[in-house]
Amino acid sequence: MRPARAADLPEVIGLDATVTGLHKADYWQRVYRRYGVAGQGVRHFLVAEYGGRVVGFIIGEVRDWEFGSPPCGWVFAIDVEPRVRQKGVGTLLLGAIRERFERVGVRKLRTMLANDNPLILSFFRSQGLRAGRLIPLELEIGTADGTEAGAR
Numbered sequence: 383m384r385p386a387r388a389a390d391l392p393e394v395i396g397l398d399a400t401v402t403g404l405h406k407a408d409y410w411q412r413v414y415r416r417y418g419v420a421g422q423g424v425r426h427f428l429v430a431e432y433g434g435r436v437v438g439f440i441i442g443e444v445r446d447w448e449f450g451s452p453p454c455g456w457v458f459a460i461d462v463e464p465r466v467r468q469k470g471v472g473t474l475l476l477g478a479i480r481e482r483f484e485r486v487g488v489r490k491l492r493t494m495l496a497n498d499n500p501l502i503l504s505f506f507r508s509q510g511l512r513a514g515r516l517i518p519l520e521l522e523i524g525t526a527d528g529t530e531a532g533a534r
């Protein structure tokens with residue numbers, strides 16, 4: 383487990399594309415600039431390397447006093463290469479970012495996940511995460527009354 387380097391980006395982009403089906407090179411350049419090189423101890427972009435290859439990554443950040451909450455460590459993304467899943471790589475990645483959050487005094491780790499993704503739910507539950515105090519709220523915007531275009 384180590385911080386991402388610029389040279390890892392093609393592998394990270396490829397790995398993300400296997401999960402999302404999208405090749406988002408510009409997006410990953412921006413993520414790297416924000417989390418990879420300028421983290422200053424609170425932003426983390428870590429990769430799992432095995433046999434000279436990147437086989438997984440995790441991204442997260444400490445956010446202070448947002449949503450009325452004391453500083454907490456948010457995990458935004460985690461991905462493990464399909465061929466090496468269920469061998470503990472995801473657990474190691476989460477452990478590595480958790481350790482970095484703890485180092486700066488954070489006592490709560492949070493994430494959000496899609497409710498139609500049982501795999502990621504199963505993973506986070508296995509790591510001890512449970513439903514928390516916060517609930518997400520959403521609104522379709524870009525229409526005058528907030529209703530979804532085509533829903534009327």
Ligand SMILES: CC(C)(COP(=O)(O)OP(=O)(O)OC[C@H]1O[C@@H](n2cnc3c(N)ncnc32)[C@H](O)[C@@H]1OP(=O)(O)O)[C@@H](O)C(=O)NCCC(=O)NCCS
Binds near residue numbers: 459467
């Ligand atoms: C979720 C993910 C990161 C897990 O990585 P991993 O390296 O396979 O995880 P681990 O081997 O550390 O597994 C830890 C636990 O997670 C759970 N888990 C992992 N894969 C699972 C599966 N296919 N089905 C059910 N539970 C699973 C198990 O409880 C497992 O513990 P066990 O091995 O003792 O049974 C990986 O499957 C992945 O990258 N998924 C797609 C990415 C994704 O959807 N990301 C969400 C957007 S951010």
